[in-house]
Amino acid sequence: MNRMLHSLDLWKGDRYLAPLARDDTYEKIEMLSLDIFDTLLLRACDHPTDVFRRTAERAVSSGSLKRSVSPHEFRSMRGTAERRARDKQLRLQGHDEITLSDIYAEMPAHLGRPEEVLRIELATEAETCYLNPNVASLLRCCKAAGKRIALLSDMYLSSEQLLDLLAA
Structure with a gap:
């Protein structure tokens, strides 16, 4: 008690x-x-975008992302894809509320398997987050x-x- x-x-x-x-x-x-x-929920990393770097490392290791994509490049591309998804939603729907799928739809498809990388990002987020x-x-x-x-x-x-x- x-x-x-x-x-x-x-x-x-x-x-x-x-x-x-x-x-x-x-x-x-x-x-x-x-x-x-x-x-x-808090994250066990310095910046929320560190999750993207960790995602890239894991995605390359699993073969879901081309080896030529560095974690730094992936983090940059992931940020650009999110901005594009928000801009697109704003143009089409008048607001910038998006989903993770919307973001990955804006990622260059030739870099790997976006659906797998999305799942890896969610798993990485879950492993990085902890209860305050x-x-x-x-x-x-x-x-x-x-x-x-x-x-x-x-x-x-x-x-x-x-x-x-x-x-x-």
Whole structure:
């Protein structure tokens, strides 16, 4: 029981979350709304685009990406493909909300097997992400208190892909 209580209170020691516990702010919370990336989930890398470099390394090793594509080049191409996908969506639909499939549709097909590289990127993202223990503690505390919780993301991943990442 003490161990469970400790894990529920972990958020109270976080420099950003602790102010919620100092006054009656926590008690007034009716709904906790959290961004998934860089709030609930953190990445074990310096920059989010480091995932693209790791993806390239793994994709080359598996034969899904041509050996001639360096991790640096892949990261650059992946960024360009995302910008192209957003520009295309903006022109066609009037907004720039895209999916990971939209991004890979803009990748040069002659570089390998885009569907496989996409799967490798998702696996790499799952291996790179980890749960922020302080935010998870606040989430568990709110759930135990019956407060509503909303997890949000403005990322290009689908609901299914996000759920898979959270499960991992």
